[in-house]
Amino acid sequence: MRTITLAAAIAAIVAVTGCSQSSSPSDKAAAGSQASAPAPTGSAPAKTRENPLLAKSDLPFQAPPFDKIKDSDFAPAFEQGMKEQLAEVQKIADNPAKPTFDNTLVAMEKSGQTLNRVQMDFNALFSANSDDALSKVNEDMAPKLAAHSDAIYLNDKLFQRIQTLYNERDSLKLDPESERLLEWYYNDFVHHGAKLSDADKVKLKSLNEQASKLESQFVNKLLAATKAGALVVDDKSKLDGLSKGEIAAAAQAAKARGLTGKWVLPLQNTTQQPALAELTNRDVRHQLFENSYMRTEKGGPNDTRKTIAELAKVRAEKAKLLGYPNFAAWKLEDQMAKTPDAVLKFVRALVPPTMAKARHEAGELQSMIDKSGKHFKLQAWDWEFYAEKLRKAKYDLDQNQVKPYFEVDNVLKNGVFYAAHELYGLTFKERKDIPVYNPDVKVFEVFDKDGKPLGLFYADYFKRDNKQGGAWMDNLVGQSKLLGTKPVIYNVCNFTKPAPGQPALISWDDVTTMFHEFGHALHGFFASQQYPSLSGTNVARDFVEFPSQFNEHWASYPQVFNHYAKNYKTGEPMPKELVAKLHKAAKFNQGYALGELLSASLLDMSWHMIPADAPLKDVDKFEAQALKDNHTDLSYLPPRYRSSYFMHIWGNGYSAGYYAYLWTEMLDDDAYQWFENHGGMTRANGQRFRDMILSRGNTEDLGKMFRDFYGKDPEVGPMLKDRGLK
Numbered sequence: 001m002r003t004i005t006l007a008a009a010i011a012a013i014v015a016v017t018g019c020s021q022s023s024s025p026s027d028k029a030a031a032g033s034q035a036s037a038p039a040p041t042g043s044a045p046a047k048t049r050e051n052p053l054l055a056k057s058d059l060p061f062q063a064p065p066f067d068k069i070k071d072s073d074f075a076p077a078f079e080q081g082m083k084e085q086l087a088e089v090q091k092i093a094d095n096p097a098k099p100t101f102d103n104t105l106v107a108m109e110k111s112g113q114t115l116n117r118v119q120m121d122f123n124a125l126f127s128a129n130s131d132d133a134l135s136k137v138n139e140d141m142a143p144k145l146a147a148h149s150d151a152i153y154l155n156d157k158l159f160q161r162i163q164t165l166y167n168e169r170d171s172l173k174l175d176p177e178s179e180r181l182l183e184w185y186y187n188d189f190v191h192h193g194a195k196l197s198d199a200d201k202v203k204l205k206s207l208n209e210q211a212s213k214l215e216s217q218f219v220n221k222l223l224a225a226t227k228a229g230a231l232v233v234d235d236k237s238k239l240d241g242l243s244k245g246e247i248a249a250a251a252q253a254a255k256a257r258g259l260t261g262k263w264v265l266p267l268q269n270t271t272q273q274p275a276l277a278e279l280t281n282r283d284v285r286h287q288l289f290e291n292s293y294m295r296t297e298k299g300g301p302n303d304t305r306k307t308i309a310e311l312a313k314v315r316a317e318k319a320k321l322l323g324y325p326n327f328a329a330w331k332l333e334d335q336m337a338k339t340p341d342a343v344l345k346f347v348r349a350l351v352p353p354t355m356a357k358a359r360h361e362a363g364e365l366q367s368m369i370d371k372s373g374k375h376f377k378l379q380a381w382d383w384e385f386y387a388e389k390l391r392k393a394k395y396d397l398d399q400n401q402v403k404p405y406f407e408v409d410n411v412l413k414n415g416v417f418y419a420a421h422e423l424y425g426l427t428f429k430e431r432k433d434i435p436v437y438n439p440d441v442k443v444f445e446v447f448d449k450d451g452k453p454l455g456l457f458y459a460d461y462f463k464r465d466n467k468q469g470g471a472w473m474d475n476l477v478g479q480s481k482l483l484g485t486k487p488v489i490y491n492v493c494n495f496t497k498p499a500p501g502q503p504a505l506i507s508w509d510d511v512t513t514m515f516h517e518f519g520h521a522l523h524g525f526f527a528s529q530q531y532p533s534l535s536g537t538n539v540a541r542d543f544v545e546f547p548s549q550f551n552e553h554w555a556s557y558p559q560v561f562n563h564y565a566k567n568y569k570t571g572e573p574m575p576k577e578l579v580a581k582l583h584k585a586a587k588f589n590q591g592y593a594l595g596e597l598l599s600a601s602l603l604d605m606s607w608h609m610i611p612a613d614a615p616l617k618d619v620d621k622f623e624a625q626a627l628k629d630n631h632t633d634l635s636y637l638p639p640r641y642r643s644s645y646f647m648h649i650w651g652n653g654y655s656a657g658y659y660a661y662l663w664t665e666m667l668d669d670d671a672y673q674w675f676e677n678h679g680g681m682t683r684a685n686g687q688r689f690r691d692m693i694l695s696r697g698n699t700e701d702l703g704k705m706f707r708d709f710y711g712k713d714p715e716v717g718p719m720l721k722d723r724g725l726k
């Protein structure tokens, strides 16, 4: 059974790009073998139409029937799914027979298939194609799902069976994956309070419910605030610096909002906004930056500050109840890093070289401003603009020069898919018969090296107002031999949608994001587990970004790059000079880029190391102090996300976990070094990586998995070299 966390799906972030993978370990596939489920609740729609979420899909790979699912299906399906699973679990707990691995854990793995299906479909739509009705479902269901999850974790009869098996584990003669499953269940239950007294269990339930309410409040406020924070411009001249295509897209975005004749620059989820690199009018830049920076701090209904201060407190109280000094200590226990100290040691060691580099970069930008005859001090809203100028001066590289070589479909087929073919032998075929939730979504069937079907892949690349920011991957159906399911996986990004009739030309960052998200997809497609709980991407957060970031490396690998980087009009390859500039420029501005990640990571840790008895925090003061204490308080270098719009840590599963992107960067740069040392992109190397990492899910200790692959523990050297900090 997986932790039920609604909307926890999207995570998010970064490294070069901005991704994330759903960290919620709720990856169970729908197989619906439980015919003994109770009848539907009274809240099911009364008409003859059947709720499509309640039955196993009969589409290929059990793909969701998005053409049939309605918003109004979700609430009754959630209720039904929870009811079914509770009945299934109670039956396991009440079983008069002595606990066995089969009648307890295998039975648990088979439980909750309806709920899991509903949740996966919901997560996909709520994150990528939301509306008010789904937001309402999210808000209503979050506390109910938290309570549902508690009802299972805190079922003492059930836990006693697990404990009995755990105590007898040496005599059970289990295969390694089953043994891992038993340990995982036991630790997971204890982690979620199974050993608390009855009185404390009641307290824990109440805290979990409060937390989940606050989390979904935060998500809804942020989505509304980000939409409302878009910059509306009524004078085209103010957009000077943007390309024709971008201005047309801004006009289109205005039209879509009923603001015909104006221009709209929608906000991305990060502090910095892409247009800040191009807008020549400093006042407009300042305004766009303020819209972003203050989006959730305007005092109105979308202000998140009170919500997050309360959430931090509730989380701290929960940790205390479970016997931990703070929430981070509790949260990190089952991660690769294991303790807050290990995280802080890792992150803080990166601060001095990074900030020194950032100060140096700031000096260069300031002298550029001075030389231009202007008299102002570099601010955050100037950084991207002058960095872009400096990038051009230093490398003569204009982002708009490279975009014509990155047409999105071509990058997908001749880049992302090609790399997967060269390394792993995969092939892809577009399927137009599978229903999608939005016409922008494309579906591909994935075939293994022997030509056998591996699963379905959905690509949803363009920004929409009803999509959350960032980029992410998740499953619609998870892989499991026990349930007989193959993976159905989606990637979601937020690339600028071209005006009708125009080609979709994306930036180098976007290209990298595509490879990143597809790296998660590979981790899901190669999953080869018996049990859904241990399958594919259901691994610790500080491991889950390893396969994705690793896959980014192939975007610039010459054999791959040359295969896709061709001019969309002429088919000409990118000129060698431009390629060289692009690669050189990739090391540019790394003080800033890493700096904003470090300060966000440290903000995250600061919020989650507050002790339970501390008074409610003033968000802005606390944030300023945390940045200062960690020596990351440079005025021109704000965190990648401010506390008040830090989706990963308040709305997703990345609380006390944002560092994970940097931690896994250490893993992926090191693993890529292994490839370089062993002949680079070969099928044999790919197979080894697939066998030892990508196909293993969470079936063994993750540190051991890495050591077995490489023959040593991960080291930070290749990461520092890659960032140009060494």
Ligand SMILES: [Zn+2]
Binding pocket: 012, 013, 014, 019, 020, 021, 516, 517, 520, 545, 548
């Ligand atoms: Zn990711």
